[in-house]
Amino acid sequence: xxxxxxxxxxSPRKDGNSDTLCNEFVRGAQESGNDVEKVRLSEKNIGxxxxxxxxxxxxxxxxxxxxxxxxDKMIKADVIVFATPVYFYTMDAxxxxxxxxxxxxxxxxxxxxFYYITTAAETDEKxxxxxxxxxxxxxxxxxxxxxxxxxxxxxxxxxxxxxxxxVYMNTAYEMGKNV
Numbered sequence: 001x002x003x004x005x006x007x008x009x010x011s012p013r014k015d016g017n018s019d020t021l022c023n024e025f026v027r028g029a030q031e032s033g034n035d036v037e038k039v040r041l042s043e044k045n046i047g048x049x050x051x052x053x054x055x056x057x058x059x060x061x062x063x064x065x066x067x068x069x070x071x072d073k074m075i076k077a078d079v080i081v082f083a084t085p086v087y088f089y090t091m092d093a094x095x096x097x098x099x100x101x102x103x104x105x106x107x108x109x110x111x112x113x114f115y116y117i118t119t120a121a122e123t124d125e126k127x128x129x130x131x132x133x134x135x136x137x138x139x140x141x142x143x144x145x146x147x148x149x150x151x152x153x154x155x156x157x158x159x160x161x162x163x164x165x166x167v168y169m170n171t172a173y174e175m176g177k178n179v
Contacts, residue, residue, distance in 0.1 A: 003113075003179055005029050006077035007038040008070075010084040010095035014040065017119040017163040018083045021152060021172040025081060025117065028176025034079075036176075039070060041094040046070075048097055055104035067101045075105060079113045079149075079179055082135055086120035089130045099138045110144035115175060116151045119168075121158030128153040150175045 007026055011019040022038055029036045044066040054062050061067060074080060084091040102109065118131050132151060139146045152175065154168040163169065 003034045003078040004076060005034050005036040005079040005081065005176075005179055006073050007036065007081040008083065008095070008098065009038060009040045010042075010082070010092050010098065011040070012042045012092065012094060013085075013160055014042075016085065016160050017154060017157040018085050018117055020161070020163050021117045021119065021154060021168060022081065022083045024169050024172035025083075025115070025176035028173040029079075029179045030176075032177050032179060034179055037073065039073075041098055044070065046094075046097055046101060049100040049103065059104050061101065061104050063101075067098075070098070071102060071105050074102070074112075075108045077112065079115070080109075081115040081117060082139075083117035084119075084131070084135075086118055086122070086128065086131050089127055090134050091118075091131055095135075099135075102138075106138075106142060107144075110146075112139075112143065112145075113147050113149045113179075114139050115149050117154070117172065118152065119154040119157050119163060121156065123156045125153050125155055128155075149179075 009019045009022045084095045157163040
């Protein structure tokens, strides 16, 4: 059965390491017949949450930017992929802002399958624990019936393109293929 897959690339670098792994995931998922859409957050206009609380009652953000459209796509998806480079042992600001801005309708994001793609220059895989835990703070702790399906912790990739010659490329492709 075909699934609707929404891939969120938080990499500020087009074709950076986490963005490249997204592309491999997308390729695998499409080859398996899934309906896949990838967005690059750096190409979207998404403001920071203002903490005004209006959305608690209206379920709509007061800001007029690209987030409402992206939130609709998240709600309609069966599978959601979060991809981020690791900055100072956590997700980058683009992904954190995206997650923060989901507040107006986050209760509608239920029963989704999640994949996490993370990349870092650091070679110790333990450093990814904080990143994954912070993402889980949203998916597992706040969303109903979230199911983690796969995690990529791509170590030792810093310069753009370094991931191309690693096993992580095949891992991302196979993960997408098995959606």
